[in-house]
Amino acid sequence: MCARVYDCLKCIGERIIENREFLTDLDREIGDADHGVNMARGYAAVIEKVPRDNPDIGAVLKKTGMTLLSTVGGASGPLYGTAYMEAAKALAGKESLTKEDFGKALELAVAGVGKRGKSVRGEKTMLDALIPALDAYNRKIAEGGSLADGLDCACAAAKEGVEHTKSIAATKGRASYLGERSIGHQDPGATSAMITLEAIRDFIRE
Amino acid sequence: MVGIVIVSHSRKIAEGIQELAEQVAASSGRILAAGGLEDGEIGTDAVRISDAIRAADDGDGVAVLADLGSGIMSAETAVELLDGEGIDVRLADAPVVEGAIAAAVEAACGSGIAEVIRAAEEARFVSKNIETGGRP
Incomplete structure (x- = not known):
C-alpha cells in the first residue's frame, strides 16, 4: 500500500458514515445514542481535512487522530484519536x-486504546474486538500469511469478539451504569472497531 | 498565578463555572473555559482543551477541572498533547463546580500548583447539609 493512505481513510469513513444509524441504534440500547452520529461527524471531518497527497503515512494518521480528537465529541474521540496517533x-x-x-x-x-480507556479485554468495549483481532493478525503473519490474509483473520476474530460482547456486562463507560442489564446487547464501540478493520481489509483486497 | 481550565461537555456549563469562579476569586483572567465542541455542540475536544491550558499558563502551572466520562479522557489526552512544552499541568480529581471554586480561591491567594490541586480535591468533602455539616 503506497501513498494511498488517504483513500483507505476515506473508505473507513464512508463505511462508518453508512453505519451511522446502526451504531446509534446499538448505542441507544445501552448508551446515550450518539456513537454513530459522533463517529460520522468525526470521519466527515477527516475526509475533508486530512491531506490527500501527503505521502508520509505517519503524518496523515497523526492528522487523522487530531481531527477525531476535535470533532467526535464523545469518548470515542479520545479513544480513536489516540489509536490513530x-x-x-x-x-x-x-x-x-x-x-x-x-x-x-x-x-x-x-x-x-487500553491506556486511554484504562480498560482491558472483557469489559464490553472496543478492546473486545481489537485485542482478538490483533492476536489473530499476529498469528497469521507468524505462519507466513500476507497482509491481506492477516486482515482476514483479524476481521473474523473481531466479528467473534463483537458477538461475545452480547454475553457480557459492561464495566467501563456509559453502559456500565446499566451493569448486568447491559447483557444481551452488542457493544457499539466494538462494532465500530470491527467496521474499521473490515474497511481496511476490503481496501487492501481491492 | 496558577491557571485553571474548566472542561465540560457543555460550553454553557464550562462558561458558567468560569464566570462563577471569576466572581468568587476576583481572578485576573487566568481561569479559562473549554466546554463543548468548536461549533457549540455537546462534547469534549482535546485540542481545544490543550489550547486553553497553553493560554492559561503563565509559568506557574495549570489545574484542570473536568466534568465526567469523556471529559476526563479528553483532558488526559490534552495533557499528553502538551508533552515537551514544559507546562506543569495537572488534573484535579475533584467535583467540577466545587473544585473549580476552591482552586480559584487558592490560586488567587498566590498558592502553587500543588496547593491549588489539593484545595480542589478537598472540595469533594464539603457537606451540603448546613445543619450537621455532613456529620451523622
Whole structure:
C-alpha cells in the first residue's frame, strides 16, 4: 500500500458514515445514542481535512487522530484519536507499508486504546474486538500469511469478539451504569472497531 | 498565578463555572473555559482543551477541572498533547463546580500548583447539609 493512505481513510469513513444509524441504534440500547452520529461527524471531518497527497503515512494518521480528537465529541474521540496517533508513531516517515509495519501500528493503536480507556479485554468495549483481532493478525503473519490474509483473520476474530460482547456486562463507560442489564446487547464501540478493520481489509483486497 | 481550565461537555456549563469562579476569586483572567465542541455542540475536544491550558499558563502551572466520562479522557489526552512544552499541568480529581471554586480561591491567594490541586480535591468533602455539616 503506497501513498494511498488517504483513500483507505476515506473508505473507513464512508463505511462508518453508512453505519451511522446502526451504531446509534446499538448505542441507544445501552448508551446515550450518539456513537454513530459522533463517529460520522468525526470521519466527515477527516475526509475533508486530512491531506490527500501527503505521502508520509505517519503524518496523515497523526492528522487523522487530531481531527477525531476535535470533532467526535464523545469518548470515542479520545479513544480513536489516540489509536490513530499511536499507530502514527509506528509509521512516521514511511511512504509504504509492510505487513510487519501494519502489525506494529495495530499493536500500538490497541495499546493506546487500553491506556486511554484504562480498560482491558472483557469489559464490553472496543478492546473486545481489537485485542482478538490483533492476536489473530499476529498469528497469521507468524505462519507466513500476507497482509491481506492477516486482515482476514483479524476481521473474523473481531466479528467473534463483537458477538461475545452480547454475553457480557459492561464495566467501563456509559453502559456500565446499566451493569448486568447491559447483557444481551452488542457493544457499539466494538462494532465500530470491527467496521474499521473490515474497511481496511476490503481496501487492501481491492 | 496558577491557571485553571474548566472542561465540560457543555460550553454553557464550562462558561458558567468560569464566570462563577471569576466572581468568587476576583481572578485576573487566568481561569479559562473549554466546554463543548468548536461549533457549540455537546462534547469534549482535546485540542481545544490543550489550547486553553497553553493560554492559561503563565509559568506557574495549570489545574484542570473536568466534568465526567469523556471529559476526563479528553483532558488526559490534552495533557499528553502538551508533552515537551514544559507546562506543569495537572488534573484535579475533584467535583467540577466545587473544585473549580476552591482552586480559584487558592490560586488567587498566590498558592502553587500543588496547593491549588489539593484545595480542589478537598472540595469533594464539603457537606451540603448546613445543619450537621455532613456529620451523622
